[in-house]
Structure formats: C-alpha cells, structure tokens
Amino acid sequence: MQELSSNNAFDVMQRLLVLPETCPVHPDEHLVQLPGKEPFCRKCAALRIAERNNDWVLRRSWVEYRHSFHDNLMHDSIFDDVTTKGCTFDSYVVAAGTEAAANKQKARHIAGKYLDRGYLPNTIFTGNPGAGKTHLAMAMAAAVNEHIQPDASCLFVSVNELIRRIKDSFSNKQSPYTEEHMTRLLGLANLLVLDDLGSEASFRRNTNEASDWVQQVLFGILNKRHGRTIITTNLTSTQLTDIYNPKLLSRMYLGVKKNDTIIKFSETDDMRKELF
Template sequence: MRNIAEIKLPHNLQMAYTSKFCYQHQCQYMLINNKELCTVCETEKLTQQLEREVANELIARQTLAKYNMLYKQSILQDETLLDAGFKNYIVTDHEETANKERALNALKQFRKGEVFNIWFTGNTGVGKSHLAMALLRSLNEFDRHVTCLFADVDEMLRRIRDSFQNRENKFTEKYVTDLLTSVDYLVLDDLGAETGDIDTEKRASDYTSRILRGIINARQNKSTIITTNINRTKLEAMYDRKLVSRMMKNTYLIHFAETKDKRIRNIEF
C-alpha cells in the first residue's frame, strides 16, 4: 500500500509560477517540469487516488480473509478432510451416485440463495464428512464473499473445555459460539459422537446442550450442514427434543444405508 509521505519529488524539478490562477484554491498555477498545474488541485487528486487504492486493498484483504476462513479457522481433528471435494468423491454404486447428485442439487439451491439445513446420516466411514466438506469448498469457491466453516463437534467442545484451564487458548465459549454463529455456511461434523459410545444412549451434558442450543438458535436464518451416525430417536434421547426439532427444521436429508466403510475397504482378514 502506498503512503503519501513516501512519494518523493525528483531532485531536478523545474518550478515557476505562471499567470494562470486557480479560483477554487485562490493560488497561481505553477509550471512543473513543463506542466502547468495548481499544486493544491494536484495534491487533492493524489490523495483521492491513494484513498481509493487503500480502500481497494482493504476490500481485497477482507475478501481473502473470508475465503481463507474455511482453511484457517475450521475446527478439525483430521486435517486431510480439507482436501475432500466433489472431484475426488468417487462413485462406485447406486447410493453414492444418488447422494452425490443430491448434494450437488443442494449446492445449486444454496447458490440461488435458498436457506435450509442438510443432514448427512448413516454409518461410519461412508463419506458423510467428505461430501459435507465438498459442499463447503464449492460454496467458498463460487462466491468469495461468503464465509464457510467446518467444525468437528467433539473437537470444538474439547477446545472450549481446554480454555477453562488454559488462558492462552483463544477457543473460549464466546469465541467459538460467535465464530460458528457468524459464518454463512457451517458444518457441524459428527454430532452425537461427543457423548461417547453411541450405543449407550447417554444424555449429553447440560454444558454440551447449552453450547449447541446457542449456536443453533442464532443460526435460525442461516444454512447449517450436520453429519451424524445417530438416528433421530437416539438424538432426541441425547439432547432435548426442542433442540433436535430446531436442528431438523427445513431439512434436506442425504442418507447412506448401503455404502460400506471406506476407511477399511483395502483391508481384508
């Protein structure tokens, strides 16, 4: 960015007053290097140009910060997920083909400005988080002014809990809830995994419910994408019904029933 103080006049500058007068600034024109000009007019022009340059630079930086948010501020356990996209989502069967289509159709609707929630449900390792990330990355590429964030629910809660003891940790409850509330598109990844073993029907702690409720309530007019292994009945047993009902408002469901766990596809024993 240029600064007006950094602009230096050349050493061999030839200057002389001329007979022309600037009525706006009540001063005589000067002949500077064979150009006749009012020095005050010129300074004003230069200042405006610099202000425009500064403003454009700020907008460019803001836009870049919005674009980078997904990559720099997402709360992940597994950073390799940041590489998940539609291009490297390989379809091998009918269900994967259909679910990729459904996700691409949702992307189209988001791009038109529609607001709704997506639920990716089904067993472990079937590509729920992969497709959720693919959606965010496509939204992020399509419009550099939208903000997208991917948050692993368990990791998010762990970081907030850690901030209770560790003052250096910026992930305070307020920081995290403000961050997750502010973004245009949010993925809440692996909902329900934070309460431990999914078969024990444990109730989520008041603390977990309170944080999720805060985020969900504040995002009523924004789109949220949720992935989970857990069915609705179990979710209602874990969190209160009102919270689950809010999360399921205006839901677009993408369910995996037959797809096999991709994490263990190459291992046979």
Template sequence: MDFPLLNEVQETSELCEIHGIAKVKLKDFEPFCMECQKEKRDYMEQERVKEMFERNHRRKTIETLKLDSIVGDSKLWDADFKNYIPDNEESERALALTRKFAYEYLDREKKFNTIFSGVPGVGKSHLAMSMLKAINEHFDPYGSCLFISVNDLMRLIKDSFNNPQSKYTEMNMVRLLSKVDVLVLDDLGSESSFKRDNREAGEYIQQVLFGVLNARQRTIITTNLNSEELEAIYNPKIVSRIYKGVENHIIKFTEATKDKRSKIKF
C-alpha cells in the same frame, strides 16, 4: 513547520495540459503539475484504503473457511466433488443431492438445514466439505463458510478453561459459529460419549450446541446417528433446531455403501 525543499521549487513556463497551470521544477526532476501530483497522491490513498477494505472483507468472508475451520482429519482439505467416487446407486444419489443442495444454499433467502446420516466411513464428511467448498467459491457477493468437527470443537473449548487468552473460548466460538452464512457441524454425536451404556450428551455440550443452533438457519450436519439416537442424546430443543427446514434435505447412507476407509485384516 518548515519544509526546506519547498524553497527550491521553481515555477516554469510550461503549462499542465489538464489543469492549465504552470508546472514546477524541483532540482533535477522533470517539471510537474502540483495539482496532478496531489490528485495522484489522493488516488493512491483511496486505492490503499480500498485494498485494506477488500482484504478485511475477504478475511471475514471467503477466507473464513480456510483460516477458522476446525478439521479433525486434515485429508478432508483435499475433498471435493471431483474426487468423490460413487460406487453404487446410493452414493450416486447422495452426490447428486449434495450438488443440488449446494446450489440452493447460494440463494441467501433459502433457510434450511441439511443432514448427512448413516454408517461411518461412507464419505459424509467428504461430501459436506465438497459442498461447503463449492458454496464458498460461488457465493456472490462473498459469503462466509465454516467446517467444524464437533468433537474437536468441544475439546478446544474445554482446553480454553485454563487459558483465557485462547481464541477457542465458548463465547468466541459460539459467536463465530452463529454468524457465518453456512456452517458444517461434522460428526455430531461423537462428542457425547464413546460408551454404549451412556450416550446422553453432557449438559455443557448441549448448552454450547444450543447456543449455536438456536442462532442459525443454514447448517449442514453429518452424523453416524439416526433420528431416534439423536433424540435420545439431545434435549428436544436442540433436536428441534437440528431439524429446521430439513424436510427433503436428508442424505442417508445405509450398509449398502461400503466403508471407504482402508481395512486392517488379521
């Protein structure tokens, strides 16, 4: 292959201070060392590769939370520990425990699930998101965290039945939810039924949840249900996996904590 510019390169009497070889001159450019230029190109290529690796690594870890989460209520993205306002002893204890559990999850060797349970509207999802944000920010090295609204997850998976190109296929979602370091399953139980006369979760829903929970050791679950209701809705194998290492990691709200959502009065 012919490079005409090479014919215009002229050797000079000036030596490179680093390599001790003669610098060359090309047209009106300042004399330069060919070896220095080669090293500079090699360094820039190495930096480009490192940047690509870092970008890819961040996408698979710290950026997973923002890019892959399925959050039913977009206001939850504003949730953090600073703007959770306890209004009684129960919610103060919940905040303290949530901070404690978040710190424990930073130790990758600790395998346990956390359950937030109790009446709706008391801030379970707020605390779970706050917990996940803190873990995601302080993981060292980077880790992957994911917040998933269970009801929205099942809707998206079902929508994918008619769209094979959807990224929300059962296979893709079970794989994603299974491999992240810490996962929040938000509002577990709401996906089963809104009817009081039939609360048992469908077989397909249970299949998906089992596929996820069976592969996991570190999951945070929020639910409006108590243990008896969970056991009535789900197969014992799923319940067993929900309870993995959950001892001393249960945050339960009662009616002592008021619904923080606005009320409409007539």
C-alpha cells in the same frame, strides 16, 4: 521506503524552480521543476498521490472483505483431519449407479439451493462411518463458499474438536475458542457444517447421553442460526433422541424433510477399508 524529514522536505521545496509555463489541466497553476528533473504540476502530483493512496485503501479493503467472508472457510474452520480441507465434489470419486453416486448428486443439488440466501432448511447426512458424509459436507461448503454472491461466511466444524477447544479455553485465558466467541462466530455463519455430531457423547465413559453443558453449547449455536446448517452423524434419529433433549433436536431438524434434505448412507461401505 525512507520518509523525508521535515527539514529534508523543506530543502526540496526550497530547490523548486517555478516556471512561467502553466499546467494544461490546471491553467492557474505554474509548473515547477527540480534541478535535472522534468517539470510538473503540483496539483497534478497531489492528485496522483491521492489516487495511489485511494487505490491502496481499496485494495486493502477488498483483502479484508475477502478474509471476513470468502476466506473464513479455510482460516476459521475447525478440522480434526486437515485433509478434509481439500474435499470437493470432484475428489469424491464413486462408481456410477451406486448409493454413494446418488448421494453425491443429491448433495450437489442441495448445495445449489444454498446459493439462495432465502433457502433455510438444514441438511442431515446420516449412516455408516467412512461412507463419505464428511467429504460431501465439506464439498457442499466449498461449493457454496466459491459461488455464492455476494461472498458469505461458510464454516466447517468438527463437533468433538470444537468441544475440546472450548474446554481448553477454561484454563487458557489466551485462547480464542471461548464459548461466547465460538457461539457468536458459528451462530452468524451463513452456512455451517457440524461434523460428526454425537461423537462428543460417545467418548464419555459412563453414558452415551451428551452432557448438559455440551447441549447448552450446541443449542446456543443452533438457536442463533435459524437454519442453513449441514449436520453429519453416524447415529440414527432414535439414537439422537437418546442423546439430545427435544429443544436441541428441534433446532437440528429445522426444515429437514425425509426425501429432500436427509442424505442417508445405508449401503455404502467404509471407504477406508481399502487402505488395509
């Protein structure tokens, strides 16, 4: 839209014809008219313009609010497999009466609890690779993201990809994935999924123990959170103890109870085997 220059605006004002009739809303204001146009009240016109501007501000504020919270899950999460974005409870199709079906129901139940901001325990998915831990963890995050009121920030993060991006920021000064930024972003999320914990250690050549720096990053995130973290791992508690120091483990296990917030896959086969 082309804006009027000050000269053009002055010309328009000069062409206004002041009528003897007054505005029914503003009796002290005479109607005015441009040649060939309908008469109008300047005060009413100013109010309509203010209302339109205010409506635009409100709509823009709503868009920014939704992006700051509801839209975080898709915009700010870190996936190593983009298909994970579409994982929901409905898309996790399993046979009735199986371990996978029971775990799906348990995950749905815990997701419902996370709608209460006062519910703090972490949740741990553990067991066989490919059984659906990542799928259900993302489904939980998506369900909470959609239904929690008011909106809250939910994030899904592949641990291995997170560590890779933070390392890349060391040499890329333009990277948004600095350790400081990611620690703050993930630490403040209302609900966080840390996917495939332990993989960042298993990729090392010489030892399965996570590096001091990796543990520092994970501790920095979990230490800010005080709960409401969903963790998926292929490792047992014994293996996790071999990899991580006790202080970090205590943050991982915050509020975790064996029969309540641990979802274990011991009988479910790797679903990806069906592809070959």
